[in-house]
Amino acid sequence: xxxxxxxxxxxxxxxxxxxxxxxxxxxxxxxxxxxxxxxxxxxxxxxxxxxxxxxxxxxxxxxxxxxxxxxxxxxxxxxxxxxxxxxxxxxxxxxxxxxxxxxxxxxxxxxxxxxxxxxxxxxxxxxxxxxxxxxxxxxxxxxxxxxxxxxxxxxxxxxxxxxxxxxxxxxxxxxxxxxxxxxxxxxxxxxxxxxxxxxxxxxxxxxxxxxxxxxxxxxxxxxxxxxxxxxxxxxxxxxxxxxxxxxxxxxxxxxxxxxxxxxxxxxxxxxxxxxxxxxxxxxxxxxxxxxxxxxxxxxxxxxxxxxxxxxxxxxxxxxxxxxxxxxxxxxxxxxxxxxxxxxxxxxxxxxxxxxxxxxxxxxxxxxxxxxxxxxxxxxxxxxxxxxxxxxxxxxxxxxxxxxxxxxxxxxxxxxxxxxxxxxxxxxxxxxxxxxxxxxxxxxxxxxxxxxxxxxxxxxx
Amino acid sequence: xxxxxxxxxxxxxxxxxxxxxxxxxxxxxxxxxxxxxxxxxxxxxxxxxxxxxxxxxxxxxxxxxxxxxxxxxxxxxxxxxxxxxxxxxxxxxxxxxxxxxxxxxxxxxxxxxxxxxxxxxxxxxxxxxxxxxxxxxxxxxxxxxxxxxxxxxxxxxxxxxxxxxxxxxxxxxxxxxxxxxxxxxxxxxxxxxxxxxxxxxxxxxxxxxxxxxxxxxxxxxxxxxxxxxxxxxxxxxxxxxxxxxxxxxxxxxxxxxxxxxxxxxxxxxxxxxxxxxxxxxxxxxxxxxxxxxxxxxxxxxxxxxxxxxxxxxxxxxxxxxxxxxxxxxxxxxxxxxxxxxxxxxxxxxxxxxxxxxxxxxxxxxxxxxxxxxxxxxxxxxxxxxxxxxxxxxxxxxxx
Numbered sequence: 001x002x003x004x005x006x007x008x009x010x011x012x013x014x015x016x017x018x019x020x021x022x023x024x025x026x027x028x029x030x031x032x033x034x035x036x037x038x039x040x041x042x043x044x045x046x047x048x049x050x051x052x053x054x055x056x057x058x059x060x061x062x063x064x065x066x067x068x069x070x071x072x073x074x075x076x077x078x079x080x081x082x083x084x085x086x087x088x089x090x091x092x093x094x095x096x097x098x099x100x101x102x103x104x105x106x107x108x109x110x111x112x113x114x115x116x117x118x119x120x121x122x123x124x125x126x127x128x129x130x131x132x133x134x135x136x137x138x139x140x141x142x143x144x145x146x147x148x149x150x151x152x153x154x155x156x157x158x159x160x161x162x163x164x165x166x167x168x169x170x171x172x173x174x175x176x177x178x179x180x181x182x183x184x185x186x187x188x189x190x191x192x193x194x195x196x197x198x199x200x201x202x203x204x205x206x207x208x209x210x211x212x213x214x215x216x217x218x219x220x221x222x223x224x225x226x227x228x229x230x231x232x233x234x235x236x237x238x239x240x241x242x243x244x245x246x247x248x249x250x251x252x253x254x255x256x257x258x259x260x261x262x263x264x265x266x267x268x269x270x271x272x273x274x275x276x277x278x279x280x281x282x283x284x285x286x287x288x289x290x291x292x293x294x295x296x297x298x299x300x301x302x303x304x305x306x307x308x309x310x311x312x313x314x315x316x317x318x319x320x321x322x323x324x325x326x327x328x329x330x331x332x333x334x335x336x337x338x339x340x341x342x343x344x345x346x347x348x349x350x351x352x353x354x355x356x357x358x359x360x361x362x363x364x365x366x367x368x369x370x371x372x373x374x375x376x377x378x379x380x381x382x383x384x385x386x387x388x389x390x391x392x393x394x395x396x397x398x399x400x401x402x403x404x405x406x407x408x409x410x411x412x413x414x415x416x417x418x419x420x421x422x423x424x425x426x427x428x429x430x431x432x433x434x435x436x437x438x439x440x441x442x443x444x445x446x447x448x449x450x451x452x453x454x455x456x457x458x459x460x
Numbered sequence: 461x462x463x464x465x466x467x468x469x470x471x472x473x474x475x476x477x478x479x480x481x482x483x484x485x486x487x488x489x490x491x492x493x494x495x496x497x498x499x500x501x502x503x504x505x506x507x508x509x510x511x512x513x514x515x516x517x518x519x520x521x522x523x524x525x526x527x528x529x530x531x532x533x534x535x536x537x538x539x540x541x542x543x544x545x546x547x548x549x550x551x552x553x554x555x556x557x558x559x560x561x562x563x564x565x566x567x568x569x570x571x572x573x574x575x576x577x578x579x580x581x582x583x584x585x586x587x588x589x590x591x592x593x594x595x596x597x598x599x600x601x602x603x604x605x606x607x608x609x610x611x612x613x614x615x616x617x618x619x620x621x622x623x624x625x626x627x628x629x630x631x632x633x634x635x636x637x638x639x640x641x642x643x644x645x646x647x648x649x650x651x652x653x654x655x656x657x658x659x660x661x662x663x664x665x666x667x668x669x670x671x672x673x674x675x676x677x678x679x680x681x682x683x684x685x686x687x688x689x690x691x692x693x694x695x696x697x698x699x700x701x702x703x704x705x706x707x708x709x710x711x712x713x714x715x716x717x718x719x720x721x722x723x724x725x726x727x728x729x730x731x732x733x734x735x736x737x738x739x740x741x742x743x744x745x746x747x748x749x750x751x752x753x754x755x756x757x758x759x760x761x762x763x764x765x766x767x768x769x770x771x772x773x774x775x776x777x778x779x780x781x782x783x784x785x786x787x788x789x790x791x792x793x794x795x796x797x798x799x800x801x802x803x804x805x806x807x808x809x810x811x812x813x814x815x816x817x818x819x820x821x822x823x824x825x826x827x828x829x830x831x832x833x834x835x836x837x838x839x840x841x842x843x844x845x846x847x848x849x850x851x852x853x854x855x856x857x858x859x
Binding site (some may be wrong): 162406415 | 521522545575588604613614618624625626630631641668669670700701703755757759779833835842856
């Protein structure tokens with residue numbers, strides 16, 4: 001059971017009561033019904049790549065691994081849809097259709113390993129979500145099993161759900177509502193051309209302003225990423241991507257589509273960059289060169305791992321305009337906590353991944369890093385952003401939820417939980433800082449019937 | 461139009477719902493009432509109109525996010541975005557003409573509560589795909605917020621998207637944050653003349669499966685409307701910068717060269733064509749039952765072929781064949797056979813968009829749900845609106 005004691009949020013470990021590996025929907029249904037009847041907690045798990053502890057086992061709970069559901073069931077390119085079991089990897093879907101020129105758009109950096117079922121649980125994004133959306137925007141249908149063992153099908157190859165949009169509620173629900181047993185996603189035709197520009201700036205502020213100006217000019221790049229000095233140096237040292245080392249911020253902008261369009265937009269992006277004081281510009285001339293640009297960015301996390309014994313990866317999102325302010329304040333926080341921070345952003349959609357460098361063997365550093373992280377997320381909320389853009393709440397950010405949501409806000413969220421899982425047996429302890437019993441949530445204060453008569457009017 | 465509650469702030473609205481919850485008094489919740497003739501009629505003594513809660517809260521064009529109060533007229537929202545060369549990418553329909561409501565009525569809240577999307581939904585996504593956050597009052601009279609003002613956000617359940625297509629039965633929204641996008645520099649429509657529905661479905665599938673980035677694809681049968689007076693027409697819309705459109709147009713011509721009868725609709729005429737299809741103009745001016753059918757794109761023409769064998773119908777296909785609008789010419793009951801056909805052709809759903817009040821009371825307006833899904837939907841309703849005071853019965857008996 002050791003392989004299941006943690007996910008990619010390795011700060012926490014716990015052996016489960018038992019690991020179950022079902023192979024059929026009927027088995028999933030019977031396992032869940034048994035647990036429901038006997039009040040046993042269940043933690044669903046895909047590939048275990050969650051960065052927020054979403055699949056962390058419970059000592060007194062069943063760990064339900066869905067990785068034996070590993071077959072693609074149907075490829076229907078006439079309808080641009082793929083029906084798959086949830087244990088298939090994200091990249092596995094693209095691999096299955098790429099010979100025909102198609103791909104599955106959301107591309108989280110763990111796409112080689114992460115399962116599509118886990119993508120549903122986390123509403124995974126990736127570097128191309130600015131243009132092509134998140135999991136929720138690319139999902140057509142689901143088959144789910146409730147904790148009671150009931151099997152429900154939602155959507156299919158058609159668009160839009162009948163009745164309530166339960167697909168929306170399930171996507172990003174972190175395994176707290178149901179277990180996914182089948183997924184239908186849309187696949188897209190691969191763009192004919194993709195070219196990337198590597199643009200360096202003397203300051204992060206200039207880079208941040210450039211991001212806002214590109215979007216403001218009506219250009220929606222396929223991807224737009226930013227790295228700060230520490231991240232650039234670490235990445236270059238690790239993969240030798242040819243990054244300039246005399247800049248404070250490095251932007252990768254990728255444009256995709258017909259060649260003529262890509263060339264035209266790259267020209268405009270270069271002009272905008274120059275106006276914002278860029279000091280370095282290189283446009284990829286080959287597919288190989290484009291991949292090299294990305295290699296550094298994609299290896300940024302492990303690269304930072306090489307220059308520090310440990311690091312914490314954060315995941316807030318902010319309005320793009322707040323980027324310079326947040327960078328400035330983050331530097332101040334770095335000094336306050338006495339820890340270094342490397343920054344990697346999905347700049348186009350304002351999703352920050354600050355990496356806090358620390359050494360767990362130094363007494364007090366883990367605690368300092370966690371406090372630093374919490375301060376960064378508070379900062380994100382303060383400027384109008386959110387706690388997590390794509391990694392999920394899990395256990396990691398659970399206790400920060402009240403920074404963003406009021407008691408009443410959180411109660412509404414838990415009411416969704418109560419509609420799906422009244423006994424709160426599915427993945428308890430994740431997402432919510434305080435678990436109200438559903439019966440308690442159901443209680444309604446009787447308000448004084450006090451309706452101001454001035455609101456009552458005769459309509460035209 | 462009667463009398464009822466007409467709050468002008470979220471706090472006033474909260475007070476009304478709190479009162480109704482305490483009194484166990486049902487409310488018919490509407491924006492401006494433009495879609496009142498769609499869906500099931502609500503039996504209630506009181507009406508709660510949201511169109512007094514209006515105004516833009518925040519709009520930074522460079523952020524591509526608009527925060528707006530729920531009762532703001534759709535027309536005002538669209539005009540504001542146009543000033544900044546932006547738009548709602550899902551191009552919501554204005555159904556006033558087809559539903560017999562005053563011209564250009566309708567609020568942004570009504571659009572989102574019904575998840576109303578137009579022809580570009582095919583490429584850009586539905587209304588719900590563009591909702592980032594909301595503030596609302598639940599049926600318990602609790603004011604709450606969900607989501608945020610940023611595109612990427614997985615902090616908690618996605619209640620904002622969950623609100624869409626709930627028809628005001630879970631909560632009454634007071635404001636939304638919506639993702640907006642720049643308007644395309646240019647658009648044109650590539651037209652194939654004289655295709656059969658089967659050929660059209662095939663042509664649309666090939667176009668959508670190519671890298672031509674078609675943003676809307678529709679088929680109008682011969683004689684359906686003035687545009688298709690002489691031949692059936694199959695419409696493929698391209699949007700973007702001119703150099704890109706020219707290239708993609710050549711691509712479509714070459715992929716579809718086996719259909720030699722081709723035409724081009726450009727610029728303003730192209731916009732007008734898609735605007736009319738979006739607003740269902742060809743179905744305006746009658747009160748015959750009009751069904752909205754969502755199936756897989758290749759199944760649309762199969763459902764039409766089967767329907768034509770049994771009923772007298774007028775129809776058109778949008779969303780590359782996946783959205784079929786069917787107007788029944790006769791009075792015989794058609795909901796049961798229609799839905800059976802959908803089930804036999806890969807599944808999907810049918811919603812009765814327009815019909816007399818009698819017919820709407822008589823048939824399932826929305827797709828009937830399997831027992832387990834209905835049970836779950838009712839539990840969700842009971843969590844948010846335990847006393848069944850928000851639009852009771854608007855979607856289903858009990859919901």
